Amino acid sequence: MAVDLHSKLGSISLKSPILTASGTAASGKELDQFFDITQIGGIVTKSIMLNPRSGRATPRMVETPSGMLNSIGLQGPGVDQFIENDLRWLAERGATTIVSIAGNDAREFWQVAQKLRGHPAIAGFEVNISCPNVANRGLVFACHPASAAEVVAEVRSAVGADFPLFAKLSPDVTSISEIAYSVVDAGANGVSLINTLLGMALDHRTLKPILGGRTGGLSGPAIRPVAIRAVYQVRAALPDVPIIGMGGIRSGIDALEFLAAGANAISVGTAIFSDPSAPMRIQRELESEIAARNFRSVAEVVSIAHLGV
Amino acid sequence: MAVDLHSKLGSISLKSPILTASGTAASGKELDQFFDITQIGGIVTKSIMLNPRSGRATPRMVETPSGMLNSIGLQGPGVDQFIENDLRWLAERGATTIVSIAGNDAREFWQVAQKLRGHPAIAGFEVNISCPNVANRGLVFACHPASAAEVVAEVRSAVGADFPLFAKLSPDVTSISEIAYSVVDAGANGVSLINTLLGMALDHRTLKPILGGRTGGLSGPAIRPVAIRAVYQVRAALPDVPIIGMGGIRSGIDALEFLAAGANAISVGTAIFSDPSAPMRIQRELESEIAARNFRSVAEVVSIAHLGV
Amino acid sequence: MPNQVKARLQSNRKVGEYHHLVLAGEKIADGVKPGHFVSIAIGDTNSPMVTRRAFSIHRATPMTAHGSTLEIVVHPHGTGTDWLAAQEVGTTIDVISPLGKPFALPKNPVSCLLVAGGYGSAPMTFLAEELTARGCQVDMVFGAGTESKLFDVLAAKRIARFFEVTTDDGSSGVKGRVSDVIPNMFLNGHTAVVYACGPMPMLESVAALAKQRNIVSQVAVEESMACGIGVCMTCVLPIVGDDGITRMTRSCVDGPVFRGDRVRWDDLGTVPDDCLGAPKVGGH
Amino acid sequence: MPNQVKARLQSNRKVGEYHHLVLAGEKIADGVKPGHFVSIAIGDTNSPMVTRRAFSIHRATPMTAHGSTLEIVVHPHGTGTDWLAAQEVGTTIDVISPLGKPFALPKNPVSCLLVAGGYGSAPMTFLAEELTARGCQVDMVFGAGTESKLFDVLAAKRIARFFEVTTDDGSSGVKGRVSDVIPNMFLNGHTAVVYACGPMPMLESVAALAKQRNIVSQVAVEESMACGIGVCMTCVLPIVGDDGITRMTRSCVDGPVFRGDRVRWDDLGTVPDDCLGAPKVGGH
Ligand SMILES: Cc1cc2nc3c(=O)[nH]c(=O)nc-3n(C[C@H](O)[C@H](O)[C@H](O)COP(=O)(O)OP(=O)(O)OC[C@H]3O[C@@H](n4cnc5c(N)ncnc54)[C@H](O)[C@@H]3O)c2cc1C
Ligand SMILES: Cc1cc2nc3c(=O)[nH]c(=O)nc-3n(C[C@H](O)[C@H](O)[C@H](O)COP(=O)(O)OP(=O)(O)OC[C@H]3O[C@@H](n4cnc5c(N)ncnc54)[C@H](O)[C@@H]3O)c2cc1C
Ligand SMILES: Cc1cc2nc3c(=O)[nH]c(=O)nc-3n(C[C@H](O)[C@H](O)[C@H](O)COP(=O)(O)O)c2cc1C
Ligand SMILES: Cc1cc2nc3c(=O)[nH]c(=O)nc-3n(C[C@H](O)[C@H](O)[C@H](O)COP(=O)(O)O)c2cc1C
Ligand code: FES
Ligand code: FES
Secondary structure, eight states: OOOBOOEEETTEEESSSEEEOTTSSTTSTTGGGTSOGGGSSBEEOOOBOSSOBOOOOSOOEEEETTEEEEOOOOOBOOHHHIIIIIIHHHHHHTOOEEEEEOOSSHHHHHHHHHHHTTOTTEEEEEEEOOOSOSSOGGGOGGGSHHHHHHHHHHHHHHHOTTSOEEEEOOSOSSOHHHHHHHHHHTTOSEEEEOOOEEEEOBOTTTOSBOBTTBEEEEESGGGHHHHHHHHHHHHHHSTTSOEEEESSOOSHHHHHHHHHHTOSEEEEOTHHHHOTTHHHHHHHHHHHHHHHTTOOBHHHHTTGGGTTO | OOOBOOEEETTEEESSSEEEOTTSSTTSTTGGGTSOGGGSSBEEOOOBOSSOBOOOOSOOEEEETTEEEEOOOOOBOOHHHIIIIIIHHHHHHTOOEEEEEOOSSHHHHHHHHHHHTTOTTEEEEEEEOOOSOSSOGGGOGGGSHHHHHHHHHHHHHHHOTTSOEEEEOOSOSSOHHHHHHHHHHTTOSEEEEOOOEEEEOBOTTTOSBOBTTBEEEEESGGGHHHHHHHHHHHHHHSTTSOEEEESSOOSHHHHHHHHHHTOSEEEEOTHHHHOTTHHHHHHHHHHHHHHHTTOOBHHHHTTGGGTTO | OOEEEEEEEEEEEEETTEEEEEEEOTTTTTTOOTTOEEEEOOSSTTOSOOSOEEEEOOEEEEEETTEEEEEEEEOOOSHHHHHHHHOOTTOEEEEEEEESBOOOOOSSOOEEEEEEEGGGGTTHHHHHHHHHHTTOEEEEEEEESSGGGOOOHHHHHHHOSSEEEEETTOSSSEESOHHHHHHHHHHHHTOSEEEEESOHHHHHHHHHHHHHTTOEEEEEOOOOOSSSSSSSOOSEEEEEOTTSOEEEEETTTSOBEEEGGGBOGGGTTSOOTTSTTOOOTTOO | OOEEEEEEEEEEEEETTEEEEEEEOTTTTTTOOTTOEEEEOOSSTTOSOOSOEEEEOOEEEEEETTEEEEEEEEOOOSHHHHHHHTOOTTOEEEEEEEESBOOOOOSSOOEEEEEEEGGGGTTHHHHHHHHHHTTOEEEEEEEESSGGGOOOHHHHHHHOSSEEEEETTOSSSEESOHHHHHHHHHHHHTOSEEEEESOHHHHHHHHHHHHHTTOEEEEEOOOOOSSSSSSSOOSEEEEEOTTSOEEEEETTTSOBEEEGGGBOGGGTTSOOTTBTTOOOTTOO
């Protein structure tokens, strides 16, 4: 039985609910060698900032049990180069594109959004207010309702009313629902859940932090239960807000779990590192998992865990 | 080369830094079948409340990648039975005992502490203000500096000045250092880091939450990077406060990582489920890991990750 | 007193949909009685599977050529059981044995009916031999979804006085459920005690049928377990104690065998309001 | 263009402290040049190890009896490499090949010196053959801590004009480091291009020695990698571009082979202040 994979992410309609996770797919070009990136829901690009950025010192990665820590530090070419190279390529390629943007302060977010606004290749923005790889924890806007709202409001003012805007939140907070409320209140159409958890690992020889940035972001299957909980909580708190769910998804059944918990679409991140064709594979697996349960569409399973609760 | 495993946990001196984690060793009796519990640092007992408590509905456990979720819900016999059976047995057995206490409100914590105060078998208290398995998230005292401080102050008033008191904190907060400050300020001699992370998993057949309590606490190697980060952060913020570190420890090298990050002692939890003799094995492994690095004592490695940073 | 044994996988034979495993190791068979179970660690020290898996003991043989041996029957249907069934002869398996409380045996040589569902037959011939040795009459009934999910039928035929098989699809024996044939077996066998091991719904029906006829029932329950040794409180179910009070009781140490009339069947998966320490309104 | 291949482990042979693996699969050898590397997934789909492992290609043979084959040399010294070295012939291995930029080959038939440290010799005979085929003179020097960490010495002896071995403990060849013998080999060999693969400190010394004599150096660096295909930005190091600007450059797609004089050796593990997009004070 054929399954209708179309997904609505607010006003964005997607071929399928499968997206890539920001920072784990660059701008899709490399993955396009392994599968046709126009055949999944879309590409969420690496968070881009106003100016070129070197990122943090190496080592930038540690493998941990069923996960990994990264301290990339938002390395990127800056928004102008991004538009000239990455966005142009994505436009030519015809891939549905959600652009992730970041900044050191609300003003930089606004500037980046200004440069990108109205670009025909962009289906929506993901506002990364939750990157743990910043020198000053205070800069994690998503840790505080007010600063989170401020950034979202700035970006909203730049991109114009109701252009699709997703705020990406951090799980490292006392109440993620509270932050979700505040960003939606400030003009976000939806939220992306979750960014990495702040973590650390020590070098077994030197007994000092391994990562150049000392702390890093924990991702991979290890964090999936935290991500499912976050999606479920926010869906319960905000029944109608579009949610992009992510965190440790490596199979179709994992993706189905996120949809059932309340996600309208899901992002595949770390799984790409062990299997570059993971997004396409997961899309196929999701289709058969849905069919195996006698559902006919993605729409039918979204938020189903909340029915009759 | 022999290694001196003695550890100082504030005014408590331990044979070794290896403790059991509350709720994963009951009161030591079952583990005593697998190794001599008097040969490790000590037993931290299952959190005890004033009255008998049934705990939550089953299922109470889900295995997750390199971890597990539990929603036990503090099942226990109540403090009177605990004193009569468990504490008596521990006293006769001569095991160093840290008693974990819990309550539905600050007053109950005080009542439990009152009943236990002065008991000769008790070396110290661990105040569990961070159990995620409560119907009302608001009841997770460790999520708010004020409520955390209130509970600790009550317990302090019950057990008398400077009797060893450790506040067990939750990682599900925006700033764990802030909570640590507040509990130390309120009279805790030290802190235990970390309790489980709030998580959830769905049943692959019904697509509903598996756990009877819907959400549960995530433990095991999956959370180790978060725990190491928490210990490192709190050690950096409070250089002299005794810390009991835990979260995913399953080998001697894991234990060494926690000591280096700033823990004065460590608790072994989930690892006991796959290997009931884990605490003893980890103690042996830790000894050889320390020796292999040409250190002579546990004291030498505690907080070493912070040297010259 | 359980022993943690690094056992050698002596044999791994596929039997229908199950795998019959023989594990050899010092002390592995010590003190084993029918109804005891073992727990097995899954994967190496870096395994993503952090909990052990529980299996009824099919047979325990102290002091063979290769030291003591212990046999289990594995139904591969998940990550851990798949792993175990895939292990090759010679691998080292971490086994804790014996665990739990075994079946209570009657003092007098009475007539017993042994009821098994699926791999629930694993401990049954072992039990039957113990009962026969005590002069008990042993009747048996094995039920399963289909023939390939029946285990140990030949051995049962050999040892049982009356023996019945039921399958949901009729591929073997009577088409139907064990509960369809139990009443007659009670009558023909003048059953005094019924022992059951299998899925919870089957156990419930056996307990109910026994109760109607004032027959003592002993059921081996199967609850999800994290530790298997009594330290975690995962494996509980509501059990009525001798004092008439219901407690959330650990099936790994106070079970897995319980008297059928002590299990609060209707309240499984809940905490009955009258249970000791049950939550006030608003819950825990 | 890399292919993701489910390869069959054709052979797994212990050689000193290393394992020589032969992998067979369709397209696995397509487009492979010396200096390319492969990445291999560790464990099954539930593996706790979420990143692949990178290995230099020792040899690639399109179209053998068993389809194309690809050979690597594995030094087991961690969870993933231990797992790989322990795999038995016949197992399916998930391989992505080829990855990275290979060694640049000289247009003219010049004299080349190939320097390897430890398993860094894996790609060297492959490279030597390509160079010889172009009429280049090939001299080689292999260094290692001890004899058991030397690989492919016989093949090197066969193909090289001048060949030297050094070991830190003197268990084989000259006691000392490759850098002790390189200057003479430069002289005797009239070296125009030096190729190096091995530990970073060795690469640094080779690049330095080459620079002193205006010899072109091509070094294959080894940075920790999460993805191996250019999407994650884990594997960067400070490299000076043609425009003279230093960028944190991905070694998995823009390397692993770089010109020795383009690597900011003194600044490895840091972000040089003059690097493009370097953090202002206070850091990122
Ligand atoms: C006392 C007892 C005796 C048993 N005897 C047998 C036997 O003889 N043969 C046999 O094939 N199986 C037996 N089981 C069931 C067996 O333990 C489970 O099928 C097995 O643990 C499932 O593991 P998995 O990795 O396949 O499934 P997973 O879903 O991967 O298991 C995940 C976790 O849930 C637990 N779990 C899941 N299902 C069950 C279950 N039904 N019972 C207990 N724990 C569960 C596992 O222990 C593990 O911790 C017995 C269980 C108990 C409690
Ligand atoms: C381009 C390239 C070519 C290589 N060629 C070979 C070869 O021919 N033979 C060989 O034995 N090894 C080679 N290596 C090194 C090999 O990739 C590492 O030794 C291996 O990844 C370590 O994995 P582990 O599981 O043993 O160690 P772990 O410590 O378990 O690895 C954990 C994580 O760190 C990464 N990592 C750790 N050390 C290294 C390292 N030195 N380089 C890159 N990643 C690392 C791993 O990829 C993994 O993601 C090469 C590395 C690179 C980058
Ligand atoms: C190497 C790496 C780089 C990342 N970079 C970004 C980023 O630039 N912007 C962002 O919003 N999230 C970034 N993330 C977080 C992921 O998008 C995702 O939220 C997180 O990894 C959880 O999903 P996963 O477990 O599937 O990887 C990064 C993650 C990894 C592993
Ligand atoms: C089954 C189970 C029950 C637990 N019960 C308690 C408890 O009663 N009190 C408490 O403070 N922590 C409890 N914890 C948390 C552990 O003490 C520990 O903080 C946490 O599991 C992290 O350590 P680990 O990864 O080594 O298990 C429990 C954990 C588990 C897995
Ligand atoms: S499984 Fe842990 S108490 Fe029974
Ligand atoms: S390893 Fe991911 S970009 Fe190089």
